[in-house]
Amino acid sequence: NAGVMQNPRHLVRRRGQEARLRCSPMKGHSHVYWYRQLPEEGLKFMVYLQKENIIDESGMPKERFSAEFPKEGPSILRIQQVVRGDSAAYFCASSPRGGTSSYEQYFGPGTRLTVT
Amino acid sequence: ILNVEQSPQSLHVQEGDSTNFTCSFPSSNFYALHWYRWETAKSPEALFVMTLNGDEKKKGRISATLNTKEGYSYLYIKGSQPEDSATYLCAFSSGNTPLVFGKGTRLSVIA
Numbered sequence: 001n002a003g004v005m006q007n008p009r010h011l012v013r014r015r016g017q018e019a020r021l022r023c024s025p026m027k028g029h030s031h032v033y034w035y036r037q038l039p040e041e042g043l044k045f046m047v048y049l050q051k052e053n054i055i056d057e058s059g060m061p062k063e064r065f066s067a068e069f070p071k072e073g074p075s076i077l078r079i080q081q082v083v084r085g086d087s088a089a090y091f092c093a094s095s096p097r098g099g100t101s102s103y104e105q106y107f108g109p110g111t112r113l114t115v116t
Numbered sequence: 117i118l119n120v121e122q123s124p125q126s127l128h129v130q131e132g133d134s135t136n137f138t139c140s141f142p143s144s145n146f147y148a149l150h151w152y153r154w155e156t157a158k159s160p161e162a163l164f165v166m167t168l169n170g171d172e173k174k175k176g177r178i179s180a181t182l183n184t185k186e187g188y189s190y191l192y193i194k195g196s197q198p199e200d201s202a203t204y205l206c207a208f209s210s211g212n213t214p215l216v217f218g219k220g221t222r223l224s225v226i227a
Contacts, residue, residue, distance in 0.1 A: 004159070033214070043160075043205070045214035056214060091159075101209030102148045104162035 002027065004094050004108035005074075012114045019079040019086070021111045025094030032075045033105060034060075034067060037089045046090075049075055050098060082115045089113075118142055120208045122218035129196050130226055136192045137221040139206030143187035150207040150215060151180055151191055160205060163191075196225040 005024040013019050025032050034046040045059040049069035060067065064082075069075040079086055089112050093105035121140045129135045141149065148167050152160040164173040169184040177194045193200055203222045207215040 035217075042219040043207075043217040045216070048214060059214060093160075101150075101211075101213065101215050102165060102167050104150065104165050105215070106162070107152075107159040109159050 004029075004092060004106050006090075006092050006108035006111050008111060009109060010112050010114070012116060013082045014116055015083055016081050019082050019113055019115075021077040021079075021090050021092075021113070022074040023077070023092030023094075023108055024074040025092075026096075026106050029094035029096050029106070031095045031098030032069050033093045033095075034075075034077050035091045035093065037091065037110075039088070043091065046077070048098065055098070079113075082113075084115050087113055087115045118208065118210060118216045120206060120216050120218040122204075122206055122221050124221060125219070126222040126224070128224045128226060131196060131198060133196050133225075134192065134194045135196055135223070136190050137204065137223075139189045139191070139208075139218055141187050141189075141206075141208035141216075142210065143185060145210040146184040146187075147209045147211045147213075149182055149184075149189050149209075151189070152205040152207065153202050154205055154220065155202040163204075191221075193223070196223075198225045198227050201225045 032049045035043040047060045047067045048056040064080045066078045089110045091110045092108045095103045151163040154160040166182040171182040179192045182189045203220040205220045207217045
């Protein structure tokens with residue numbers, strides 16, 4: 001049973017380019033969470049999605065960032081016109097059930113984004 | 117703004133020693149407390165999810181306790197082994213809200 005998959009593992013973008021980060025949840029999981037870890041900081045919640053729905057995007061910057069989790073295919077976190085401050089590790093997690101935080105989350109290996 | 121504090125920030129222990137560290141969180145509107153273990157170059161791995169005051173959970177040599185009234189949880193490791201070296205994260209939820217993570221305690225077990 002494959003775990004949570006994320007790709008790419010490393011992504012380098014120049015300022016102004018777009019970054020697309022992909023997350024495939026564990027089989028049977030329909031709840032996906034995105035977190036960001038800035039240097040010297042802890043994991044910070046960005047967005048929680050269920051298939052075809054954004055449930056909570058309270059942690060996501062209002063501009064340039066968007067996320068989706070289509071009916072088919074992986075969840076995508078998209079960052080438009082990247083800036084140096086977007087350089088961070090982005091982690092995706094999935095759970096079999098959601099709605100509350102009483103279920104453990106299964107994390108992917110992360111995507112390390114570097115903006116030059 | 118919810119704040120989750122973990123202490124100590126880092127810890128070095130000898131193989132065979134037992135150790136413990138703390139997670140502090142707001143004592144009001146408690147819903148759930150998670151512990152994760154994060155080894156270098158791997159993904160965070162869930163250890164425990166605790167929801168009841170007085171809860172005590174155990175997995176092998178690792179155990180955790182929860183005091184929601186005073187807002188803290190302890191993680192204990194009995195007879196530390198080098199493979200226990202990792203960062204231990206706790207995360208708090210105040211209800212139907214996202215998890216708020218602490219910065220972690222980095223444990224190094226010296227053989």
